[in-house]
Amino acid sequence: MLFPQLTGDSSSFGYTIPSNGDKQQFVIFAYGTTNPGSSDVNADLVQHFEYRTVYFDLTKNLTPATPATPATTSSGAKPTTSHAASSDDIPLLPYQRMIVAHAIFCVVGFLLFLPGGALLARYLRTYSPTWFTGHWAIQLVISGPTIVAGAALGVASVNKAGARHLDDSHKVNCPYS
Incomplete structure (x- = not known):
């Protein structure tokens, strides 16, 4: 039914x-x-x-x-x-496409690039004196712009949808806020 x-x-x-x-x-x-x-x-x-x-x-x-x-x-x-x-x-609406892109950028940035930079520092510093160059390059040059782009897409998708930022009827009311 x-x-x-x-x-x-x-x-x-x-x-x-x-x-x-x-x-x-x-x-x-x-x-x-x-x-x-x-x-x-x-x-x-x-x-x-x-x-x-x-x-x-x-x-x-x-x-x-x-x-x-x-x-x-x-x-x-x-x-x-x-x-x-x-x-x-069913094509996605423009703001829905932005939400998908936001999710992809943030997942890749937070779950792939940031841990990759940390693991590079953890394991290469015992083998190479240039480990720090690779570490900061991954963290700052790759992870940083990816995460900033993901966050910007999240804000832009909320604006495009005409919704309110960080406030909707489905949120849990926190007693400390």
Whole structure:
């Protein structure tokens, strides 16, 4: 069952997709049992049970929906859930690409280059008097820019997404902050 928390025959979703000439529309939605208190599109869901991403193919013709087929939108598009489609079918949004790049740069910088420089210092200083040159080159010249680029991509992705820095509804409240 796609939405196990929604039961009965009266569950439905209704919305409009503005026409902007696109052939496909990527939609992210969430639902919960707590009323947000507003019908505004920017209203926050206090707690959500589930979220999904769907693609609407806006090139399809409008056909009447039957109980055996998925519902169609007013433009005739049939939703397809992201878990049924391959990862190549769903392009990442620009800020999501930046988050992936942020993760890659930080993982490589912190988990590959920094330990590599430390291990070089640990094991080569007994064999070579020039160990320090290799150590600082890896730590400063390679690790430093990689980590700074990763941190900058993290900040830039939050800005591009229009989100708040280091503050969201999923954080744990620390009594010492």
